[in-house]
Amino acid sequence: MAEFAPIAIFLFVLFLLLGTGVWVGLALLGVAFVGMELFTMRPVGDAMMTTIWRSASSWSLTALPLFIWMGEILYRTRLSEDMFRGLSPWLARLPGGLLHTNVVGCTVFAAVSGSSAATLTTVGKMSVPELRRRNYPENMVIGTLAGAATLGLMIPPSLTMIVYGVTVNESITKLFIAGIIPGLVLAALFMAYIAVYALISPDYKPDPEPRLSIAEKIAASRFLIPVLLLILCVIGSMYLGFATATEAAAIGVIGAMVLAAAQRSLSWESFIDSLMGAMRTSAMIALILSGASFLSLSMGFTGLPNALATWIASLQLTRFELLLALLAFYIVLGCFLDGISSVVLTMAVVEPMIRQAGIDIIWFGIFIVIVVEMAQITPPIGFNLFVLQGMTAHEMNFIARAAFPMFLIMVVMAFLLMWYPAMATWLPDHISLRPGG
Template sequence: MTELYAIALFLFVLFLLLGTGLWVGLALMGVAWVGMELFTTRPVGDVMVTTIWATSSSWTLTALPLFIWMGEVLYRTRLSEDMFKGLSPWLARLPGGLVHTNIVGCTVFAAVSGSSAATLSTVGKMSIPELRARNYPERLIIGTLAGAATLGLMIPPSLALIVYGVSVNESITALFFAGVIPGLVLAVMFMGYVALYATFSKTWAPIAETGMSFAEKLRNSRFLLPVICLIVVVIGSMYLGFATATEAAAFGVIGALVLAAGQGSLNWQTFNASLMGATRTSAMIALILIGAAFLKLSMGFTGLPRALADLIASMELSRFQLLMALLVFYIVLGMFLDGISSVVLTMAVVEPMVREAGIDLIWFGIFVVVVVEMAQITPPIGFNLFVLQGMTDHEMGYITRAAMPMFLIMVVMVFVLIWLPDLALWLPDTIREAR
């Protein structure tokens, strides 16, 4: 009975504070403060200060602002234009034509950005006008952009995986490698949907592309070299064991600045804008993480996570049943919170349950990221939907309907992960054994 009272109180205070418009990080701290005051005799102020310092001084967390800055720098380059020039000759002949540039472009940019919003903005600002001019279906253009941009949360370097790794104290590098194959599989599933749409739709009538010789395609591929080199530097340095995630992030920032300078996009104005953008985003995420760490400690003192884990264990749910319950839980939560907030808010309670069920935390990180990817395209708080609304001027209902097939594909991806857990575990395990 005490646990139910504590849960009700925590939720009441949380939604009360969030309903007032208070920042998520401060709302989490407020809930933790109330919990500590009511359920423990410990000095709340001392505990809060210690937690804030320990969380904000984490070396692992250093990778976060660096990867964000790298994405901000690349957002201000001609990268999207160059990617379109390099990819379009190779993709034009596939069933679905140049719509595939949305998916492949987002996949490539996700590998150097880590941010879903940055991926969507960078690829969309170039592909939307080009695809509209070629008479591709508007709903397919918007839907594929909304879905493929979420790959920025999974394909390394992923901000969501960094936040998850810090929350559950797991290796960021291992999580990065765990996200590679599922991210690519999800991209292929998106491309398969586009191919089927193009094959069976009776209204499919894009303007045919002018044929290119193989030599011309190769010449256009030179536009992809800068971003491929950057991916090799960032991901390759971690794969070969030359760098940790934080050191790879530093290499990525240097590479992004060199790329921007080489394109003539780097000046004091863009440098300052990228630095300030990275600072604002990093501060926002850091505040959420600090609030979540304090809440996790507060709930630990009350014994609530352990009690909930024991309650779930007493229900004797199978592994599959527990995952289905968490799937529904995160989809509902994602309708009201962004992906990163959903992860840090719930890990204090969910982590003990997952450990009790014997679920691998590296695999579960990929499971959670796939599910919170859905939050990016589910109303009313789907962030990608708002970005697309600003870019296209369509109503939110239209954009939501366009993104629905991508949402359903992500649901299928969850079941694929459950059925084939090695999709997430094979690469990190292989690298670990090789070292």
């Protein structure tokens, strides 16, 4: 096991840097620098410069800032208010009533925003006050919103899928298409949980909603038209093979600006705010990707990824056992790192493993997204928990307990994906896509 000695040094330096509060991207660069100095004779500066440039110049990566910018623009519109007004008449009569607006609203907004935090904030700023006013159970209001917002990582476009696709050099458009069915199934599981809770819980006593005629419901649905048209333009252009992910992102930005202008919420100030917000998020992710790319090169010189993959193969784990081990590993890792950091930090080691095990790389991308979704609602680092704490002023313990059932549902979803892999592979295998992006 001498060949695994470098891993102790890598982990020690990584946790030392992270523990002192260094940004994740800079911590990865620091670990890679130490590894290059200790285990290679290659000039570190030249290798770092070349690797960072190569990771940052990927054409597929251009979709990332565009999708982020689209979400930032939409965040500053009246989209959440319009979605609530359009969805509530249709969902009020279901078991669970308007709690379903959290799930359906997050599913709809996720289709035009690749960020879980943006999805949570946009839907939550409208749904939380409305549900509270109608006396829905507070734990369900908070818990369903925390869980459903993670659909922002699964329903395309997804920032995590873009990062994963760039990291493993796979088609981002295929990943987007693969995420559609699992995302909808996960949303359906959330809604089923709400319905069961409403039927069996004595705490479920919301104020009754007025009955509306079909004509009134249809009239209210007009508020959904703008966002549905935007979804059709963005996702439909990829689904029908008219556009790559990057081109669809550009279409989305233009559509978001048109929507914001039509709602009179596009001012010069909001335009600059959205641009700066997108730039900050994109720069953060680019730094993490650059650090991960340099770390992958450094680890490659040690032979650690291949050695670890060979060792895992020698254990003769079944495909199911390997996936169980990775599921547990990423759940634990998600308690300390956000989803994107978890993906880029581990892919150098995990990718050879899954390829050697014969696991479909597109399918694994969806599996990994489901698992890192859990990281959004697991303490102590779960980002959705912090966003909800700021939005609702609840204690972190209350929010984490409220979100725990949604965490369990995601675990069930991971097992469903293992048992029915075609859930993620059928659409990409049967849709003709344009090459690139």
